Structures are given as structure tokens and as C-alpha cells.
Amino acid sequence: MKPTPLALEKIWPYLAAALGLAGWWYLGEMRFPEAPDNLLAATGNTVAVLVGFLAASKAIVLSISESRVFERLKAAGYNDLLFAYFYQGIAAGIAFLAISIFGFFYSNKAPPDWYKFTWVYLAFLSFFCFIRVVKILFKLLRWV
Amino acid sequence: MKILAYRVHQHGDVTFPELLSALSNLPIAERVFEGKASGLRLEDFRDEGDHVYADFAVKRFGHGPGRISDNERIAEIALAPGESFGEDTGVLFHRPTASLIVQYNHVGPRLTRIQHYLYAAHLQADGRRRKPRGAAGQAYGFGMGAILKPGAVQKIRDMGLVREFEFEIAMPGVGRADLAAGRSLSAVLDAPLPDGIERLRIAMVANSSRDSHMDRNAVMGFINDLLAARQIVQSANVKGREFDLAKTEDLSLLDEQLDIELEVRVGAGGRAAQADRWRALQVALDGWLQNGDIA
Numbered sequence: 273m274k275p276t277p278l279a280l281e282k283i284w285p286y287l288a289a290a291l292g293l294a295g296w297w298y299l300g301e302m303r304f305p306e307a308p309d310n311l312l313a314a315t316g317n318t319v320a321v322l323v324g325f326l327a328a329s330k331a332i333v334l335s336i337s338e339s340r341v342f343e344r345l346k347a348a349g350y351n352d353l354l355f356a357y358f359y360q361g362i363a364a365g366i367a368f369l370a371i372s373i374f375g376f377f378y379s380n381k382a383p384p385d386w387y388k389f390t391w392v393y394l395a396f397l398s399f400f401c402f403i404r405v406v407k408i409l410f411k412l413l414r415w416v
Numbered sequence: 417m418k419i420l421a422y423r424v425h426q427h428g429d430v431t432f433p434e435l436l437s438a439l440s441n442l443p444i445a446e447r448v449f450e451g452k453a454s455g456l457r458l459e460d461f462r463d464e465g466d467h468v469y470a471d472f473a474v475k476r477f478g479h480g481p482g483r484i485s486d487n488e489r490i491a492e493i494a495l496a497p498g499e500s501f502g503e504d505t506g507v508l509f510h511r512p513t514a515s516l517i518v519q520y521n522h523v524g525p526r527l528t529r530i531q532h533y534l535y536a537a538h539l540q541a542d543g544r545r546r547k548p549r550g551a552a553g554q555a556y557g558f559g560m561g562a563i564l565k566p567g568a569v570q571k572i573r574d575m576g577l578v579r580e581f582e583f584e585i586a587m588p589g590v591g592r593a594d595l596a597a598g599r600s601l602s603a604v605l606d607a608p609l610p611d612g613i614e615r616l617r618i619a620m621v622a623n624s625s626r627d628s629h630m631d632r633n634a635v636m637g638f639i640n641d642l643l644a645a646r647q648i649v650q651s652a653n654v655k656g657r658e659f660d661l662a663k664t665e666d667l668s669l670l671d672e673q674l675d676i677e678l679e680v681r682v683g684a685g686g687r688a689a690q691a692d693r694w695r696a697l698q699v700a701l702d703g704w705l706q707n708g709d710i711a
Contacts, residue, residue, distance in 0.1 A: 276450060276598025345604075348590045353601050411605035 285400035292396035293389065304388045307380050315372040322402050323365040329409050330358045341415040357408065361401040368394040417688065418520035419700040421674040421710060422527065424509065425559035430538060432509050432558060433468045436461045439537055449540060453533035454597045456525050459504055460690065468509040469694045472525040476501040477596050506690065508697035515710050516560060517697045527560055534558055562643030566709060568672030571665065575656035577629035579664065582619040583642055583652040629656070643673055674709055676700050
């Protein structure tokens with residue numbers, strides 16, 4: 273059975289992240305810094321910016337909740353979906369932040385493979401979830 | 417009950433009754449197809465030789481009906497888990513004339529959606545999961561053009577010079593049906609949502625020189641497409657004249673489609689029984705055949 277565009281929109285960040293992980297595994301030969309402290313610190317800063325943007329964007333959406341376009345989305349049941357995408361974007365970002373902080377416990381030594389897999393998957397996932405929200409947000413703001 | 421008349425054009429090698437018959441042999445839960453007609457299904461089918469009856473049904477989404485009386489406030493009609501309110505549309509196919517007599521149900525399945533449904537069903541019956549590219553994709557489903565009143569057809573034929581064709585389409589924006597049909601949020605936001613853009617008016621006008629005119633066959637194609645999607649068409653007008661110096665005539669197509677309003681008894685459940693709806697379709701068809709409106 274062919275998936276609907278809605279089903280694809282719901283799962284594409286997860287599928288794309290899995291593909292990214294597979295690409296890193298096969299094509300990138302699982303490259304990961306031997307002592308990733310600097311990478312993890314930079315990751316923390318980057319994720320903080322992404323999560324902060326998503327949280328601020330959610331506030332923007334709430335501020336237009338009385339606009340006609342948002343009223344229409346709400347009447348059609350799409351507002352729950354929009355907030356679910358925000359939630360997933362923020363949750364993926366925080367999970368990525370948490371795994372990066374956890375990485376400091378392996379300070380000055382190579383982390384185990386399960387950690388590398390999780391870190392790379394969450395890196396892709398938080399990026400794609402962020403892209404999904406930004407794309408929809410900019411479309412939404414065109415009609416306000 | 418309002419009843420409308422259409423002519424069915426078979427695109428592939430399967431006839432309208434054959435496709436309905438094949439669908440009716442499937443279990444009811446398997447008569448639903450993804451895509452533009454998601455949620456729609458063939459509910460019932462009866463082949464009586466020249467006359468083929470069918471009902472198409474769809475679940476009703478959003479705010480539903482309640483029970484009300486003069487002395488009581490409106491109250492909910494309780495539904496069991498897994499149940500929904502449903503809407504059905506009856507059709508009668510007349511084999512000798514390939515005409516389709518359709519019950520108009522404003523909140524139920526409309527003809528355009530039924531067309532999409534039959535297209536998807538035909539693809540599936542042929543073992544295909546998606547529409548083939550190019551001309552092969554045109555070999556499925558059915559075209560359905562509105563049957564106009566004989567006078568209107570003659571008027572358009574007489575219009576040697578079609579000068580202007582104008583139509584207006586309702587664009588209701590996003591609704592609950594979009595979510596049920598699986599439209600993505602991103603796709604929904606591509607459409608003009610605000611209330612200010614609810615109607616789109618398009619006018620095609622021949623250039624200003626007196627003897628210029630539009631291609632009549634192209635205009636007839638537009639007319640057929642528009643009348644097949646009548647539920648979203650707010651107005652459609654053709655202006656033209658018989659010959660260069662004749663008076664320009666203005667024809668409203670929506671007023672010219674063959675239709676009839678018949679009384680149908682509503683039962684205890686507030687619904688018109690299938691037998692009564694199908695009988696009304698039969699009465700409408702018999703009248704039009706007798707008058708020569710359908711031949």
C-alpha cells in the first residue's frame with residue numbers, strides 16, 4: 273500500500289536519519305574523532321541554538337493562533353500535527369544534546385560503537401526534524 | 417432529492433458495470449483505496465440488465481448531526497467505538513445510453529471523487545499500484561460529462577463564434593477531509609487558506625477584433641470538465657453568437673444541466689431508504705428517456 277503524503281511527512285526525518293546513519297557506516301567507514309571533546313562541546317552550542325530557535329518559533333506560532341490561517345488549520349485538525357512536529361524537533365535536539373554531554377564521560381578516549389551510532393543518528397534526526405519544522409513554519413507565515 | 421444526469425465515457429477495456437461488479441465481490445473493508453478518493457467505498461451494487469444501481473459511501477468527519485425536538489435541546493447520537501456517521505450517494509447506470517443518473521448529496525460522495533475512486537479501483541484490478549506514465553495512464557477509469565438540456569446543446573452548437581468563457585470555482589481551503597485523505601501539512605499550506613480567497617474566477621476571452629473567436633472544441637472540453645466537477649463550480653458562462661453580425665448570447669451552463677428535484681420519503685432514522693432513492697433515480701431516468709432529453 274502506497275503511503276500517504278501525510279504518513280511520509282511524519283516519518284521522513286526518521287528515514288532520512290537512518291539513511292544518513294547507513295551512509296556514515298558504509299561510506300564514511302564509521303569515522304569518529306578519537307578524542308571527541310571539542311566536537312561534543314561545539315555540538316552542545318549548535319544544538320542549543322537549534323532548540324532555542326524551535327522554542328522561539330513555537331512562541332511565534334502561538335502568537336498567530338487567532339489568525340485566519342491558524343483557525344483553519346485548527347478546525348481541520350492540523351494544529352496538533354504542527355505542535356507534534358515542534359515537539360519532535362525539540363525532543364530530538366535535547367536528546368542529541370544529552371548524548372553529547374554524556375560523551376564527556378569518555379573524555380580523552382574513543383567512545384564505544386553504540387555511542388557513535390546513537391550520536392550520529394541523533395545528529396541527523398535533530399537536523400532533519402529542524403528542517404521539517406522550518407519548512408512548514410515559513411509556509412505558514414506566508415499566509416499570516 | 418436533487419438528481420443530475422451525466423454521460424459515461426469508458427477509457428479502458430473495462431465497462432462501468434464490470435468494474436462495479438468486480439468491486440462488489442471484494443470484502444467491504446477491501447473496497448477502499450488510497451489517494452484522492454481515500455475513505456470512499458462501493459457500498460452496494462445491483463445489476464438488473466439495462467439498469468445498474470450502486471451506492472457509494474464515505475465516513476462523515478467533523479461536526480456531526482444530533483437529535484432535536486420542539487421541546488428538547490439538541491442531544492448527541494451515541495456511536496459505538498469504531499463507528500462514524502456515514503453519507504451515501506446513489507447512482508443508476510443505464511447501459512443502452514451509457515448515462516449515469518446521480519443523486520446529489522452535498523455532504524456525501526460527489527461525482528469527481530467517485531471518478532477518482534473508480535480510477536484507483538481500475539488500476540488495482542489491473543494489478544497496478546500507481547498511475548502509468550503518459551498515454552497508458554489515460555486507459556483507466558471513466559470520463560463523466562454532464563448532459564445538458566437539449567436546448568442548451570443546440571445553443572452552444574449554434575454559437576459559431578464563441579467569444580468568451582468564464583467560470584468561477586469555490587476554493588474552500590483546508591478541511592477535516594484533507595487530514596483523513598492523508599494530505600500533508602506542508603501540502604495543505606501550499607493552498608491559499610485564508611477566507612479572502614475562497615473563489616477563483618477565470619475568464620477566457622477572444623481578442624478584441626469583431627470576428628475573432630475561441631476554438632469551440634476546446635471550449636466544449638472545458639465545459640465537460642467543469643460540469644463533471646459541478647460541486648465546486650459556482651458559475652460557468654459561455655458568450656458567443658451564431659454569425660458575425662448576430663446578437664451575442666449569454667448562456668449559463670449550471671442552469672442548463674439536466675437535473676430534477678424529486679420528493680423522497682425520509683425514514684425514522686432521518687434517512688432516505690435505498691429503495692426510495694434508487695426508485696427516484698429510475699423515475700428521473702424514465703422521464704428523461706421519454707422526453708428525449710437522454711438518447
